[in-house]
Amino acid sequence: MLGKFIIIMIVLGLPIALLYLVDGMLPINVPLYVSFYILVISSLSLIFSLFLVAIWTGERRLFASFTALTIFIGIVGICTAFSEGFNISGYEEMVLDFVRKISGSELAFLSFLSLHFPLLSFGIWKAGxxxxxxxxxxxxxxxxxxxxxxxxxxxxxLYSTTEPQIKELFNVMSFADILLIFLYTLLVQIYRETEARAYYLVILGFFSLKFLCDIAIVGSVTTAGIPVVFYALSHVNLFAGMVYLYTRDVRILTYQEIVEEKERVMELYKRVNELQEAxxxxxxxxxxxxxxxxxxILGYIEIYxxxxxxxxxxxxxxAVEETNQYLNKIRDLERAISTEKSILxxxxxxxxxxxxxxxYQIPSNVQGNCYALADEAIYSVIDNIVNNAIKHGKTDRIDVKLSELDGECEIRIIDYGVGIPSxxxxxIFEEKFTLDPKSGSGLGLYVVRKVVERYGGRVWVEDTKPRGATFVLRLKARLQ
Structure with a gap:
């Protein structure tokens, strides 16, 4: 797409280059040729900008509207300056005659000065x-x-030999150019990581070339009509830039929208990771x-x-029936985490x-009760802790105490087995950690930790007096 911009710049800028290549070889009236060329390029830019005003919406329409207004004011200034015609044919004489006409016409000067204000207003509003x-x-x-x-x-x-009145007027326009260059450089920097910066680069290019035109006049660099060339190229840049923006169909985003979009992507990325973990x-x-x-089940069958x-x-x-029910719970859990948000x-x-x-065939006692925000995986959490206490802790009894503390559901699963070394x-909550590689996979308590973390809760282990281990879970209590 950037290639289109470059191609348009070359094609539309070629007539100016050809003018120098054929200098003296063809009977061309240079001032008439240049004025016609600038008016054609400016008119093309205006027509295309108005086309974009018609088809774009929102901030893009506002941008195209202010750009079209800028071009229109510039055309008024050009027509005013060219209205009296030219009585000279050289490049340098053309520039000097042109700037005298601008400085000598109040309408022409005001037009060239006021063309800064539409895009200055848009830039201040956008930066604000x-x-x-x-x-x-x-x-x-x-x-x-x-x-x-x-x-x-x-x-x-410092090196100017330009007439004082002309130098003063073009100094004013140069300062206006600088203000716009500063403003749109700021916007380009703010949006430098987005495609939206292209809008501000187009305007930055336009006023940068116009600035070169103005300081060339201030500095008396009028050889070969350089100021007029810069001014013509500024409009070529503007037209090529608008075509580029149209073909790219780039949205103008606010930085707030960009931040929100970034947060949405990060949340989506987090959600994908959560789903993978689940x-x-x-x-x-x-x-x-x-x-x-x-x-x-195999143990029961062997005893039988x-x-x-x-x-x-x-x-x-x-046990087979309960295992089947457990598999159904896993199926329900899979359905829950496969939705946009896990249902707790x-x-x-x-x-x-x-x-x-x-x-389990083991003496047990349950005291109290509480409600926690959870899903079907809570069965796996409790089952893994109980199974671990019986299989590895060698406990002969399990007590469970339930209570609600500070808006959380506390679950204390107490065994009286061999305990867990400090x-x-x-x-013990790390993946594949086990004290008995022959009979343990190291996954049970790891699953406990991951499920509890997904619930936004905590789990840890304490000592049971005089012996054994107490697993403590703190989960978010039900919403009031």
């Missing part, structure tokens, strides 16, 4: 909206450009939890085969704990 997002480095770059431009004006005045948890639940339950006690066969059948709802923790404990209490 984004002032809270202005970074120090953006301001530094813009101030540096301002200082450099100011130095250029000072140098131009799906990973489901996978571990299937491979770890179900495996434990199958071992329990050895003792022919129908009681253990009934236990095995019951007030859950009766006492009911969850009692259902899990009923699966030096590994933080490690």
């Amino acid at each position: 909206r984004e002032i809270v997002f202005l970074r120090f480095r953006d301001l530094i770059v813009s101030v540096a450009v301002l200082i450099f431009s100011g130095i250029a004006i000072v140098v131009a005045n 799906l990973s948890i489901i996978n571990r639940m299937l491979r770890h939890d179900v495996k434990n339950k199958l071992q329990i 085969l050895a003792e022919k006690d129908e009681h253990y066969l009934e236990k095995a059948i019951q 709802k007030p859950t009766n923790i006492r009911e969850v704990v009692e259902k899990v404990l009923n699966f 030096e590994i209490k933080r490690k």
Whole structure:
């Protein structure tokens, strides 16, 4: 797309270059040729800008409107200056005659001066909206450009031989150019990481070339009609830039919209990571939890085969049914996390704990109750802690105390087994950490931590007096 901009600049700028190449070879009236060329380019820019006003909406229409107004005012100034015609044919004489006509006509000078105001107003309005997002480095770059431009004006005045009245008028226009260059450099810096900067680069290019035209006049650099060339190229730049913006179809965004879009993308990225983590948890639940339950079922069947006690066969059948229910819970969890947002709802923790404990043939006691924001994975959390206490902690009893503290549901799962050494209490929640590689996978308590973290809760382990371990979970209580 940038290639189109360059091609348009070359094609439309070629007539000016050809004028120098064929100098003296063809009977061309230079002032008439240049004035006609500038009017054609300006008119093309105006027509195309009005076309964009008609098809664009929002801030883009506002931008095109102010640009069209700027071009129109410039055309009025050009027509006023050219209205009396030219009685000379040389490049330098043409420039001097042109600037005298501008300085001698109040309407022409006011037109060239006032063409700064539409885009100056737009730039101030736009910068004012984004002032809270202005970074120090953006301001530094813009101030540096301002200082450099100011130095250029000072140098131009030092070596100037231009008539005082003309120099004074074009100094005023040069300062107006500088103000716009500073303003649009600031906007380019603010939006430098977005495509929207293209809008401000187009205007920055226009006024930069116009500034070169004005200080060339101030500095008496009129050889080969250089000021007029810069002015013509400023309009070529403007037309090429508007075509580029149209073909690119770039939106003008506020910085607030950019920040919000960035936050939305970051939230989406976070959500994807959460889904990946949740799906990973489901996978571990299937491979770890179900495996434990199958071992329990196998144990019942082995006892039944050895003792022919129908009681253990009934236990095995019951365990199969409960395992099937557990798989259904995993399915429900998968459905929940596959939606846009994981569904956490007030859950009766006492009911969850009692259902899990009923699966195990071990004395237990549940005290109190509380409701926590959770989903079906809470069953896996309680089951993994209880299974760990029985299988690795060798406890012969489990007590559970439930209470609501400071807007949180506290779950204390107490066992009276071998306990957990202090030096590994933080490690037990890490993935694949286990004290018994032969019988443990190191996934159970890791799943506990990841699910609790997804709930926005906490989990840790304490000592049970005189022996054993107490797992403490703090989950967000139900909404009031």
